[in-house]
Amino acid sequence: MQRVKEFNMGRKLLIHNDHIPNIHTLEVYRANGGYASVEKALKTMQPDQVTDEVKKSGLRGRGGAGFPTGLKWSFLAKPEGVERYLVCNADESEPGTFKDRYLMEKIPHALIEGMITSSYALGAKTSYIYIRGEYFYVARIVEAAIAEAYAAGLLGKNILGTDFSHDCYIQVGGGAYICGEETALLESLEGKRGNPRIKPPFPAVAGLWGCPTVVNNVETIAAVVPIVNMGGEEYAKIGVGKSTGTKLISASGHINKPGVYEIELGITVEDFIYSDEYCGGIRNGKKLKAVVAGGSSVPILPAELILKTAKGEPRLMTYESLADGGFQSGTMLGSGGFIAMDEDTSIVKNLFTFARFYHHESCGQCSPCREGTGWMEKILQKFLNGTANESDVELLWDIQSKIEGKTICPLGEAAAWPVAAAIRHFKHEFIEIAQKKKFVDISHYDRLNLVRA
Amino acid sequence: MKVTIDGIEIDVPKGTTILQAARMIGPEVAPPAMCYYSSLKTSGGYCRTCIVKVTQGSTANPTPMPKPVASCRTEVMDGMVVENTINADVLEARKGVVEFLLINHPLDCPVCDQAGECSLQDLSYEHGAVNTRYEFPRREFERIDIGKYVQLHMNRCIMCFRCVKVAEQLTDNRVHGVMHRGDAAEISTYIENIIENDFSGNVIDVCPVGALTDKTFRFKSRVWFTNPVDATCDCKKCLGKVRLWMKGADVLRVTGRKDIWGEVNEFICNTCRFERKNVSDWKVEGPSQIHRASVISQNHYNNLNELKVQVMKQQRALGFIPFDKRP
Ligand SMILES: Cc1cc2nc3c(=O)[nH]c(=O)nc-3n(C[C@H](O)[C@H](O)[C@H](O)COP(=O)(O)O)c2cc1C
Ligand code: SF4
Ligand code: SF4
Ligand code: SF4
Ligand code: FES
Numbered sequence: 001m002q003r004v005k006e007f008n009m010g011r012k013l014l015i016h017n018d019h020i021p022n023i024h025t026l027e028v029y030r031a032n033g034g035y036a037s038v039e040k041a042l043k044t045m046q047p048d049q050v051t052d053e054v055k056k057s058g059l060r061g062r063g064g065a066g067f068p069t070g071l072k073w074s075f076l077a078k079p080e081g082v083e084r085y086l087v088c089n090a091d092e093s094e095p096g097t098f099k100d101r102y103l104m105e106k107i108p109h110a111l112i113e114g115m116i117t118s119s120y121a122l123g124a125k126t127s128y129i130y131i132r133g134e135y136f137y138v139a140r141i142v143e144a145a146i147a148e149a150y151a152a153g154l155l156g157k158n159i160l161g162t163d164f165s166h167d168c169y170i171q172v173g174g175g176a177y178i179c180g181e182e183t184a185l186l187e188s189l190e191g192k193r194g195n196p197r198i199k200p201p202f203p204a205v206a207g208l209w210g211c212p213t214v215v216n217n218v219e220t221i222a223a224v225v226p227i228v229n230m231g232g233e234e235y236a237k238i239g240v241g242k243s244t245g246t247k248l249i250s251a252s253g254h255i256n257k258p259g260v261y262e263i264e265l266g267i268t269v270e271d272f273i274y275s276d277e278y279c280g281g282i283r284n285g286k287k288l289k290a291v292v293a294g295g296s297s298v299p300i301l302p303a304e305l306i307l308k309t310a311k312g313e314p315r316l317m318t319y320e321s322l323a324d325g326g327f328q329s330g331t332m333l334g335s336g337g338f339i340a341m342d343e344d345t346s347i348v349k350n351l352f353t354f355a356r357f358y359h360h361e362s363c364g365q366c367s368p369c370r371e372g373t374g375w376m377e378k379i380l381q382k383f384l385n386g387t388a389n390e391s392d393v394e395l396l397w398d399i400q401s402k403i404e405g406k407t408i409c410p411l412g413e414a415a416a417w418p419v420a421a422a423i424r425h426f427k428h429e430f431i432e433i434a435q436k437k438k439f440v441d442i443s444h445y446d447r448l449n450l451v452r453a
Numbered sequence: 454m455k456v457t458i459d460g461i462e463i464d465v466p467k468g469t470t471i472l473q474a475a476r477m478i479g480p481e482v483a484p485p486a487m488c489y490y491s492s493l494k495t496s497g498g499y500c501r502t503c504i505v506k507v508t509q510g511s512t513a514n515p516t517p518m519p520k521p522v523a524s525c526r527t528e529v530m531d532g533m534v535v536e537n538t539i540n541a542d543v544l545e546a547r548k549g550v551v552e553f554l555l556i557n558h559p560l561d562c563p564v565c566d567q568a569g570e571c572s573l574q575d576l577s578y579e580h581g582a583v584n585t586r587y588e589f590p591r592r593e594f595e596r597i598d599i600g601k602y603v604q605l606h607m608n609r610c611i612m613c614f615r616c617v618k619v620a621e622q623l624t625d626n627r628v629h630g631v632m633h634r635g636d637a638a639e640i641s642t643y644i645e646n647i648i649e650n651d652f653s654g655n656v657i658d659v660c661p662v663g664a665l666t667d668k669t670f671r672f673k674s675r676v677w678f679t680n681p682v683d684a685t686c687d688c689k690k691c692l693g694k695v696r697l698w699m700k701g702a703d704v705l706r707v708t709g710r711k712d713i714w715g716e717v718n719e720f721i722c723n724t725c726r727f728e729r730k731n732v733s734d735w736k737v738e739g740p741s742q743i744h745r746a747s748v749i750s751q752n753h754y755n756n757l758n759e760l761k762v763q764v765m766k767q768q769r770a771l772g773f774i775p776f777d778k779r780p
Contacts, residue, residue, distance in 0.1 A: 371557060
């Protein structure tokens with residue numbers, strides 16, 4: 001059943017100009033108010049004032065963990081005579097997440113502007129943008145934009161005639177999900193194998209080449225631009241509670257209008273799914289079955305729990321509301337990879353896909369993740385083969401519990417949580433397969449009829 | 454700094470890790486360590502067998518740490534309270550780690566050269582479950598000769614990265630230690646590049662399992678039929694402090710001297726290890742102290758206290774002794 005609702009367009013701060021032709025060029029970007037934050041920060045503010053504005057804004061990291069950005073910046077160690085670095089995490093590899101790509105592809109200067117302003121705040125003379133290997137064409141777009149910025153005196157020595165000099169480099173990764181984990185990213189950036197480091201020390205103290213480093217997501221850095229332009233307090237007025245500002249959501253799955261949407265944090269999940277402004281409802285008039293709200297690693301929730309919390313309140317698109325009820329009945333906003341699944345989706349099959357991904361992407365450093373992810377995939381394969389037993393559900397549960405929290409980096413959890421959540425909310429689907437000794441694929445979306453014909 | 458481990462308090466210098474502090478107290482509270490190696494920098498943190506629960510972070514900040522931590526890579530704070538053998542969750546988690554280490558392991562100790570001196574055997578015996586729940590084919594690799602003296606059999610490798618650290622820290626070639634990733638990761642044969650180096654043979658001693666073995670010794674004898682003695686020689690390359698593994702008057706094998714944690718503190722050179730196989734090459738000091746409740750010391754259970762601890766640990770793992778009782 002389709003439900004179209006009157007909805008006022010929310011405020012957009014990041015991709016409001018994405019429809020303007022040639023907005024990827026410096027000329028058009030500047031004509032539309034671009035680089036105002038660099039002018040304002042470098043010419044009228046002290047670095048600490050910029051950090052203060054970011055603190056006041058309540059901005060939280062958009063890369064997944066939602067850590068307050070201003071606080072993270074204030075942790076950066078600043079010993080005399082030691083370089084500091086800003087590193088932009090553009091490794092975006094979480095299944096279901098593609099917002100950073102959209103931003104960099106459409107408005108690359110928004111990222112570069114954020115890099116300059118943020119580096120000024122942090123006192124970083126050099127910054128790096130680490131882009132995943134599969135985004136090679138995006139890297140070219142950003143590279144061209146960097147060249148334009150250098151030519152216009154926005155990068156390099158004495159930016160806009162001020163004392164601040166800054167260099168920004170792009171590094172293209174080899175295409176490994178694990179290189180999105182910030183310390184693996186730093187290893188990779190240093191030219192080594194992308195293995196997560198054992199923490200402490202944290203990057204704020206010893207990051208790139210042992211120097212204090214801030215690692216931030218593309219969207220986080222781009223959000224610094226409107227924060228500096230409008231002031232942290234103004235920015236903080238958007239949103240609900242500790243979820244301030246706007247957020248890019250990558251919407252995919254069985255919805256009428258998949259794509260990247262900028263929302264004001266605080267709209268209801270129901271509005272996001274069903275309003276014409278955003279996803280436009282479930283396609284083919286089907287019913288919503290489940291949602292993975294923040295990228296493949298966050299717990300899946302059945303329709304009734306994603307639309308309303310366990311207490312019966314409407315669920316909002318905020319860090320707090322999505323997490324309401326803990327993992328028993330809640331989930332996480334994560335990176336904003338919003339995957340909606342309709343009634344014809346097999347949760348078991350979906351879970352297998354995720355499990356295969358994490359198995360493939362484990363770096364192999366620590367035993368629980370290296371061995372456990374592959375084991376879970378193999379057991380899930382048994383379900384798809386129709387050879388699983390009921391005891392395999394318990395076994396899966398036990399394996400995920402022995403990975404979670406016992407690993408070097410959070411990829412272990414990212415692999416364990418989806419398994420736990422699928423069993424928690426959809427155990428009957430596993431049991432049914434085990435009892436009937438048969439897997440009937442109810443989904444019809446991936447039948448490659450064209451290929452087979 | 455004061456730290457309490459399983460109810461026992463000890464004063465340790467700043468910078469001590471939980472594992473080191475626990476070892477200072479003694480084997481009854483020391484967590485098992487498969488990848489940490491005292492004489493190799495940056496070792497530890499990978500295998501996760503040494504995980505413990507920190508129930509109080511420090512006096513200044515008493516909140517417990519949310520997740521179990523790797524004791525080998527976590528430094529103590531003043532007033533920290535740690536639970537190892539008295540915490541049921543820790544023991545359960547450790548059992549999980551042992552299971553993970555074993556699911557792709559061949560479990561053919563009877564034909565493995567390491568049997569009898571294998572950390573994984575000891576670990577499974579003390580902390581593992583009785584049966585395996587893994588029903589899939591295990592990873593298999595070909596045996597690889599890396600140089601004249603060392604053989605690598607990845608089937609038995611537990612990815613502790615100790616050999617990689619040896620390659621990095623004892624030899625002058627920085628070699629790529631690992632190829633591929635996840636459960637397809639393997640110790641790279643590029644490690645072969647170090648084999649020319651005088652200290653490359655130490656990879657055999659640091660390997661906790663039978664993945665890296667001494668080809669001059671392979672299948673000459675079961676280790677428990679040999680007699681370990683400590684010996685020295687005037688060596689220009691290393692300190693010449695070694696352990697000879699004798700059968701009758703024959704030197705079957707030369708290794709570094711492992712301490713009670715199974716770790717060598719003074720690495721030896723390849724000449725001592727592979728080429729000095731005559732008793733006349735050596736000044737024999739006397740029988741080695743084999744501290745662990747090891748089959749190697751089967752004929753001289755001179756260390757009864759040690760044995761008691763081992764039995765106690767085993768019983769506790771099996772649930773025979775309540776967790777609040779300590780030896
Ligand atoms: C396995 C793994 C993959 C990750 N991938 C990404 C990624 O692709 N992009 C990203 O911004 N953060 C990623 N993160 C989170 C980063 O480690 C880090 O928290 C983030 O870049 C911090 O930026 P923020 O504070 O701006 O969110 C990943 C984390 C893990 C554990
Ligand atoms: S949790 Fe997985 S990805 Fe992270 S360090 Fe361990 S093995 Fe590597
Ligand atoms: S390495 Fe150890 S556990 Fe593995 S087969 Fe050899 S003796 Fe047994
Ligand atoms: S070969 Fe031995 S020392 Fe090297 S990683 Fe494997 S188990 Fe560790
Ligand atoms: S010994 Fe601590 S993780 Fe391996």
